[in-house]
Amino acid sequence: MLTHEEIMKALKHVEDPELHKSIVDLNMVRNIEIDGSNVELEVVLTISGCPLKARIKEDVESSLKGIGASNVSLTFGSMTADERAALTKTLKQNATTETGMPNMLRTDSGVRFIAVTSGKGGVGKSTVTVNLATALARMGKKVGILDADIYGFSIPAMMEVKQKPTMIDKTAIPVISNGVKIMSMGFFTENNNPVMWRGPMLNKWIQNFLTNTHWGELDYLLLDLPPGTGDVAIDVAAMIPQSREIIVTTPHNVASYVASRAGAMAKHTKHEVLGIVENMSYYEEQDGSRNYLFGKGGGDMLAHQLESEVIARIPFAKREENNHSNVYDEDSLTGEMFASLAQDLVHREQVLRN
Structure with a gap:
């Protein structure tokens, strides 16, 4: 039976195709349910109409089946306004100096x-x-x-x-x-x-x-x-x-x-x-x-x-x-x-x- 840790480790290699960061590091993976080799999970997108949602779905399914999942049920949600604001703050902190210079x-x-x-x-x-x-x-x-x-x-x-x-x-x-x-x-x-x-x-x-x-x-x-x-x-x-x-x-x-x-x-x-x-x-x-x-x-x-x-x-x-x-x-x-x-x-x- 797959474990939560194995799933998160596999998904660590899946990147948001726009931000080019791990969906695990971006806290986009939620509500993981495991039943033998069947896995249900939710991926929370930065915006509801993410144009590259299909690629994320394909990468998640490929990664999980690569560690033994026989069936992957994936649903998508979207970040709240507060979560988007926190993400923006993190991106800017990583991209700018203390004086605000990029x-x-x-x-x-x-x-x-x-x-x-x-x-x-x-x-x-x-x-x-x-x-x-x-x-x-x-x-x-x-x-x-x-x-x-x-x-x-x-x-x-x-x-x-x-x-x-x-x-x-x-x-x-x-x-x-x-x-x-x-x-x-x-x-x-x-x-x-x-x-x-x-x-x-x-x-x-x-x-x-x-x-x-x-x-x-x-x-x-x-x-x-x-x-x-x-x-x-x-x-x-x-x-x-x-x-x-x-x-x-x-x-x-x-x-x-x-x-x-x-x-x-x-x-x-x-x-x-x-x-x-x-x-x-x-x-x-x-x-x-x-x-x-x-x-x-x-x-x-x-x-x-x-x-x-x-x-x-x-x-x-x-x-x-x-x-x-x-x-x-x-x-x-x-x-x-x-x-x-x-x-x-x-x-x-x-x-x-x-």
Whole structure:
């Protein structure tokens, strides 16, 4: 006959798929009844409409049958308001310092921040962000994207995210797509309505995204910044002084010229420029020749101005490379280029730490 202790030990390995913590540690397991090899129990969810309830059910049944249960009868309840408040308090205590600063912003947190920026819109900055983040996740890294482009948010649409973050009181649980945790203003607007705020409100929301989001364990947090040198870029520089930057441009000399301002700001705020990504560098014809649709030399010119280097030249993708998605297939030419970029950045970090 199974014992209560054996059941709790087995369920210790079942995680809440959003909080990524054991359902035992979260006190979600209740009312266990044992009759020989038959087990009845209740799992109390953070919210009644938990979108991943089916996964929890499958994991609980699999774990208990793995220790000899022949039949598992599982019912679901939901936490009371007081229980949710206590859980939120625990999550925040684990995620912030005594002064309220997120632990991830501590210089010894182990989280590497990479801000992806550009001088102007339309150069593929967000495309670089989502594909670099996905490439890092494919390497086994724990990755998040903070869509800090408050006015021009596009990450949820680009990563084809339909659902909104689960809210536990005022703490948001990031949505996961392609193995990447995502938080964006796009989750909090209706029908693609514009955001019409001034500086102080922008600063408040960036702080909320960092403080009131349960990011969990991260190796990398990529920040998709608005183009240019406005309020958000200034606030991020102040809040995350250890962030490094990637500057995205096209080969066109005007795009490169405008992007130099973003690079100059990065240097002024003492953010290290990791390098230049030249997007839409060329189109590869069927015979292997390259058609330079936007000219040549913009990335090199920008790298020279910023005393940096071009760390990737991303071509126009062919339709078959991504099946109409903004995330390129892992084995496509463009996907392999982003994988190489991710490997290069990880190697640079390792060299810096050693």
